């Protein structure tokens with residue numbers, strides 16, 4: 606199963622358009638998770654306590670773990686998120702809080718180092734920006750670090766289209782260039 610984590614917000618999302626382009630090349634058995642429709646909220650005192658209690662007893666059949674279980678079971682993961690405020694929409698961070706469950710997506714070894722429990726062999730991140738992405742560490746870089754250090758997914762790549770909101774930008778040809786890059790990678 607390919608898990609498509611859709612953190613796009615606008616109905617005419619260019620980021621989603623690029624993600625769809627990738628999916629039509631590699632997609633079979635795709636499970637799309639539209640974050641806006643998932644009622645995902647930040648963890649609070651109550652939900653955190655409840656989750657910690659359930660997790661420490663090793664019982665993962667509560668629906669609170671469904672998102673984490675899907676993420677851990679996926680064979681490939683595609684995350685599509687527009688570049689917002691130098692990173693991505695807060696909804697994606699809330700999703701990450703939901704899936705980062707010790708014992709499901711990752712665990713710690715005796716030395717305190719995290720290791721991954723996820724099945725996926727690849728994570729593809731897709732983003733578009735209005736201007737230039739001048740500090741990748743905060744958006745894609747963060748996701749890449751989670752993939753490497755928490756989830757155990759080594760093969761991580763990013764497809765992006767930048768400068769889409771500049772005055773006079775030829776949006777279609779910028780997107781087309783990214784699609785050509787996708788073509789080269791998924792021939």
Ligand SMILES: Cc1cc2nc3c(=O)[nH]c(=O)nc-3n(C[C@H](O)[C@H](O)[C@H](O)COP(=O)(O)O)c2cc1C
Nearest residue numbers: 615618619620687688689690691733734735736737
């Ligand atoms: C709330 C918000 C924050 C944004 N922050 C940035 C930013 O920090 N840097 C940037 O270059 N563009 C920024 N943009 C522009 C978007 O990255 C750009 O329009 C992107 O293509 C939107 O993706 P979409 O078409 O998939 O919705 C922002 C747009 C919004 C709505």
